[in-house]
Amino acid sequence: KNQVEQSPQSLIILEGKNCTLQCNYTVSPFSNLRWYKQDTGRGPVSLTIMTFSENTKSNGRYTATLDADTKQSSLHITASQLSDSASYICVVFGGGNYGQNFVFGPGTRLSVLP
Amino acid sequence: DGGITQSPKYLFRKEGQNVTLSCEQNLNHDAMYWYRQDPGQGLRLIYYSQIVNDFQKGDIAEGYSVSREKKESFPLTVTSAQKNPTAFYLCASMDSVVSYNEQFFGPGTRLTVL
Numbered sequence: 001k002n003q004v005e006q007s008p009q010s011l012i013i014l015e016g017k018n019c020t021l022q023c024n025y026t027v028s029p030f031s032n033l034r035w036y037k038q039d040t041g042r043g044p045v046s047l048t049i050m051t052f053s054e055n056t057k058s059n060g061r062y063t064a065t066l067d068a069d070t071k072q073s074s075l076h077i078t079a080s081q082l083s084d085s086a087s088y089i090c091v092v093f094g095g096g097n098y099g100q101n102f103v104f105g106p107g108t109r110l111s112v113l114p
Numbered sequence: 115d116g117g118i119t120q121s122p123k124y125l126f127r128k129e130g131q132n133v134t135l136s137c138e139q140n141l142n143h144d145a146m147y148w149y150r151q152d153p154g155q156g157l158r159l160i161y162y163s164q165i166v167n168d169f170q171k172g173d174i175a176e177g178y179s180v181s182r183e184k185k186e187s188f189p190l191t192v193t194s195a196q197k198n199p200t201a202f203y204l205c206a207s208m209d210s211v212v213s214y215n216e217q218f219f220g221p222g223t224r225l226t227v228l
Contacts, residue, residue: 004156032214032215041202041221041222041224043219044204046216049214049216093215100173104149104157105156106154106156107156
């Protein structure tokens with residue numbers, strides 16, 4: 001069964017600290033993996049996308065990694081800010097039919113405290 | 115100002131009522147989607163449409179209906195047959211021609227059954 005798991009379920013850190021969120025997937029075939037940020041009560045917004053051949057990609061203070069062999073991805077947030085408080089969702093696209101082949105993880109809820 | 119909009123932001127339904135959630139996009143995207151988001155779970159696909167006048171059931175279509183009469187609009191009706199409709203509903207659109215298939219999400223509608 002195609003699944004995406006994320007850990008931890010929730011995380012609390014102090015402003016200015018770094019953190020790493022994890023995503024493990026069993027989706028096959030694999031086309032790409034995307035990280036979204038979702039503020040409370042809002043729709044998700046894309047942060048990064050990783051394809052099979054990419055190991056690392058950065059977007060400002062966000063750095064995503066992908067290990068296609070172990071089917072793991074991580075999202076590292078550097079020098080966290082209060083505005084980073086949100087849910088972070090890992091989504092794997094399995095290719096083919098654009099309708100049904102997006103598999104969403106449950107998200108990690110990050111709280112950044114002053 | 116391009117984007118995807120949903121209305122209303124909050125919706126309350128009485129038992130036995132049908133309600134319709136609006137989703138409009140001016141991004142000229144062919145594909146549109148409806149997802150349901152429940153706490154601790156990944157987004158689940160209700161319906162999707164890849165072209166006008168065509169739509170397909172997702173994983174949890176029972177108790178829901180959609181129409182796609184215009185490219186810009188993809189309304190979702192939650193019928194009385196949906197036994198547990200209280201959730202956060204997200205609409206998304208995507209340009210299926212562009213590579214890396216990024217879904218753009220609306221701000222969501224929170225539906226509560228009274």
